[in-house]
Amino acid sequence: QKEVEQNSGPLSVPEGAIASLNCTYSDRVSQSFFWYRQYSGKSPELIMSIYSNGDKEDGRFTAQLNKASQYVSLLIRDSQPSDSATYLCAVNPRNNNDMRFGAGTRLTVKP
Amino acid sequence: KAGVTQTPRYLIKTRGQQVTLSCSPISGHRSVSWYQQTPGQGLQFLFEYFSETQRNKGNFPGRFSGRQFSNSRSEMNVSTLELGDSALYLCASKIMGNEQFFGPGTRLTVL
Numbered sequence: 001q002k003e004v005e006q007n008s009g010p011l012s013v014p015e016g017a018i019a020s021l022n023c024t025y026s027d028r029v030s031q032s033f034f035w036y037r038q039y040s041g042k043s044p045e046l047i048m049s050i051y052s053n054g055d056k057e058d059g060r061f062t063a064q065l066n067k068a069s070q071y072v073s074l075l076i077r078d079s080q081p082s083d084s085a086t087y088l089c090a091v092n093p094r095n096n097n098d099m100r101f102g103a104g105t106r107l108t109v110k111p
Numbered sequence: 112k113a114g115v116t117q118t119p120r121y122l123i124k125t126r127g128q129q130v131t132l133s134c135s136p137i138s139g140h141r142s143v144s145w146y147q148q149t150p151g152q153g154l155q156f157l158f159e160y161f162s163e164t165q166r167n168k169g170n171f172p173g174r175f176s177g178r179q180f181s182n183s184r185s186e187m188n189v190s191t192l193e194l195g196d197s198a199l200y201l202c203a204s205k206i207m208g209n210e211q212f213f214g215p216g217t218r219l220t221v222l
Contacts, residue, residue, distance in 0.1 A: 034209070034210070043199075043201055043214060043215050044213050046210060046211070046213075098169065099144070099156055099209075101146075101154035102153070
């Protein structure tokens, strides 16, 4: 089992829809969770961080964390074509600075 | 505030050679981490430096090494290059907590 798993996609949604990206992790004691966006040919860009169970909202983005289920998700509301990118889920297992990344989910938002 | 900078941006080497990559973190950031990104393996953690000391290390062979200087700038060295070392090498810095910010990366091609 991989430490951080994501559906590779591609995930395609129409413009204006909600895009839902999912991630599961294997280390139950993981403390910190992050979502990065990576455009083709570019480096990852931090979108959200979440540390506690529940939802965290920032503009059109909502991160959701359920530590009991070892599950973290990212919702993108009112998706725009500019949201088309690969979204990487990252987990810091024990706050030991050893970040583990999922393989990423490729999202395409169609006009 | 300037972001993380990496030099060079592109590099072509041949098998057996060695290479040194450089990273300048965001001003005030003392932690620098290095990652390798390939299509097949995704983003993989190489090592992390803090205050000139290697604080954590990923699962890479000893051909991969690094160091950090007193001004927090970091270098990564790969000796005896192999074809499989062709990748995007990313540097990320942080000031506290776990939120890392990535540089643009160095694209290394080994022929």
